[in-house]
Amino acid sequence: MVNILNMSNKKICIKLCLLFLLLSCEEEIKLSFSEITPTTVNNTIVEVNIPEAIGIDETADSINTKIHKHVIESLHIGNTGEISSTSIEESVALFNEEFKTFKLDFPETNEIWEAQIDGDVMFLSSEIVSIAITTYKNTGGAHGNLNISILNFDAQSGKKISNEDLFTDFKQFQNIAQTQFDRKFKEQDLFFENSPFQLSNNIGYTQEGILLLYNTYEIAPYSSGTIELTIPFNLLKSVLAFNRF
Structure with a gap:
């Protein structure tokens, strides 16, 4: 006698597999x-x-x-x-x-x-x-x-x-970025010329995390060159708007 329950379970499994494959595609x-x-x-x-x-x-x-x-x-x-x-x-x-x-x-x-x-x-x-x-x-x-x-x-x-749309909470991202920036450049007080912290206009994804890139003259003298800060993804899980995989 055919086990109707097992057949039903197999159909459900097949449907779930097809759905998974569709989503994967x-x-x-x-x-x-x-x-x-x-x-x-x-x-x-x-x-x-x-x-x-x-x-x-x-x-x-x-x-x-x-x-x-x-x-x-x-x-x-x-x-x-x-x-x-x-x-x-x-x-x-x-x-x-x-x-x-x-x-x-x-x-x-x-x-x-x-x-x-x-x-x-x-x-x-x-x-x-x-x-x-x-x-x-x-x-x-x-x-x-x-x-x-x-x-x-x-x-x-x-x-x-836009930079704002890279994150679900742009203000929270700014707070995290400021903390990481202060930690990395705490001994270089030339940045921003004593003005409040400001995010870079150039923000993007890299394999290591979110990159903030400041061009020459943006926050420091010409001699300082380009300033880069990479914030690891694990510190930004709660605010990333896009899947990195």
């Missing part, structure tokens, strides 16, 4: 990245190496559009409200043309302009991707300008994530 990382190096034929002073998202078309397109926009803005000379470039290649060409104009205006100068932009995927999970874009630009002067920007994206939609 939904959590798979659907994005990957390759590196691209957009340039122009006559370019001699600009180098761009950035990640390009590959995967679901809408998601990848959204991420790539925002990365390209950032590069275009970084290469622009002058007011960002006057940007006319619609592609990185066009921005590279314009940067070269600006240098040629500069040399015509100041033929006696030996200064050489240069720009290098490198992008790196710091973190990628099924829910979030954090990308660091390092820009070095020298258009004359005592030294060039180095700037690192962290861009966070929803790995499912490709939408950019």
Whole structure:
């Protein structure tokens, strides 16, 4: 005689397994990245190496559009409200043309302009991707300008994530960050020039934890360079808005 109860249990188990597999598939990382190096034929002073998202078309397109926009803005000379470039290649060409104009205006100068932009995927999970874009630009002067920007994206939609939306309780995160910052830099009282603690504009996920990155001049003199603080994930379990797996 067939055991109806056992058959029913087996059906339930099969359904649960299928549900588990379905949920697991939904959590798979659907994005990957390759590196691209957009340039122009006559370019001699600009180098761009950035990640390009590959995967679901809408998601990848959204991420790539925002990365390209950032590069275009970084290469622009002058007011960002006057940007006319619609592609990185066009921005590279314009940067070269600006240098040629500069040399015509100041033929006696030996200064050489240069720009290098490198992008790196710091973190990628099924829910979030954090990308660091390092820009070095020298258009004359005592030294060039180095700037690192962290861009966070929803790995499912490709939408950019604000710093506030990285956490379920932004105020609590700020309190944790201040405690960790004071602990690491307690003997370096030049930071913030005696003003209250402030979070960095550049916050992102890494394999080790949440990174706060302060660019040169943000909170300390030029000689201090870039200031970094990584807060381990185990200290932030209660406030993380995104799954890091």
